[in-house]
Amino acid sequence: MSEIKKFMFVNRKAPYGTIYALESLEVVLITAAFDQDVSLAFLDDGVYQLKKGQQTKGIEIKNFSPTYRALEDYDVEKLYVMKESLDARGLGPDDLLVPVTVLSQAEMGALMDQQDVVLSF
Amino acid sequence: MLHIVNKSPLVSNTLETCLGVAASGEILLIEDAVYAATAGNSFEPRLREAMGRFKVYVLQPDLDARGMGDKLVAGVTAVDYSGFVDLTTTSNTCQSWL
Numbered sequence: 001m002s003e004i005k006k007f008m009f010v011n012r013k014a015p016y017g018t019i020y021a022l023e024s025l026e027v028v029l030i031t032a033a034f035d036q037d038v039s040l041a042f043l044d045d046g047v048y049q050l051k052k053g054q055q056t057k058g059i060e061i062k063n064f065s066p067t068y069r070a071l072e073d074y075d076v077e078k079l080y081v082m083k084e085s086l087d088a089r090g091l092g093p094d095d096l097l098v099p100v101t102v103l104s105q106a107e108m109g110a111l112m113d114q115q116d117v118v119l120s121f
Numbered sequence: 122m123l124h125i126v127n128k129s130p131l132v133s134n135t136l137e138t139c140l141g142v143a144a145s146g147e148i149l150l151i152e153d154a155v156y157a158a159t160a161g162n163s164f165e166p167r168l169r170e171a172m173g174r175f176k177v178y179v180l181q182p183d184l185d186a187r188g189m190g191d192k193l194v195a196g197v198t199a200v201d202y203s204g205f206v207d208l209t210t211t212s213n214t215c216q217s218w219l
Contacts, residue, residue, distance in 0.1 A: 017153035051188040058182025090161010
C-alpha cells in the first residue's frame with residue numbers, strides 16, 4: 001500500500017430491520033485489513049446499532065453488536081455519533097456499548113469534509 | 122381491526138399515516154417500528170396520544186433484539202409470537218402497513 005486514505009463509513013440504518021448495518025461492518029473490517037484510516041459515523045437510526053443489551057435469540061438473527069467492541073483490535077478506534085440523533089431517540093453515551101465521540105451536526109459535517117472516501121450505508 | 126407496522130417512526134411516515142387513517146382498534150409494532158414505543162423517542166408524545174384511541178402492542182423478541190426492552194413506554198403491551206398469532210385471529214381484519 002503506497003498511500004493511506006481517510007475512509008468514512010456513514011451508518012444511518014437501524015440494525016436487523018435491514019441488512020445495511022451488518023454489510024457496513026463487513027466492509028469496515030475489510031478496509032481496516034488494508035491499513036487505511038477508518039472512521040465510523042452514526043447518524044439518524046444508525047445510532048441504534050450501538051445500543052447496549054441487544055439479545056437476538058428470539059428473532060433468530062445473529063447478534064453482531066459485539067463486533068463493534070472488537071473493532072479496536074483492528075485499529076478502528078474512531079467512532080463518531082451525532083448528538084442530535086441520540087437526543088431524538090432518548091439515548092445518551094451511557095446507552096451505547098462502546099466509547100464514542102459525540103459530535104454536533106456541524107462538527108459531523110466538517111469531519112465528513114476531511115475524508116478522501118465516504119461510503120454510505 | 123389490527124394494524125401491523127414495521128418501520129421506524131423517524132425514518133418512515135408509515136405509523137403516522139396509520140394513526141391518521143385509522144380511528145381505533147389495535148396496533149402491533151414489529152421490527153423497526155418497536156422504536157416508536159420507547160421512552161425518549163421524539164415520536165413518544167404522538168404514540169401516547171394514540172394510546173387513547175388504540176390498544177398498542179409491541180413484539181417482545183424484536184424489542185429484545187434491539188436492546189430496547191428497558192425503555193418500553195408504560196401502557197404498551199408486549200407480546201411474543203403466539204400472542205402475535207392470537208391478535209391476528211381475534212381481529213376480524215388485519216392491515217399490514219408496508
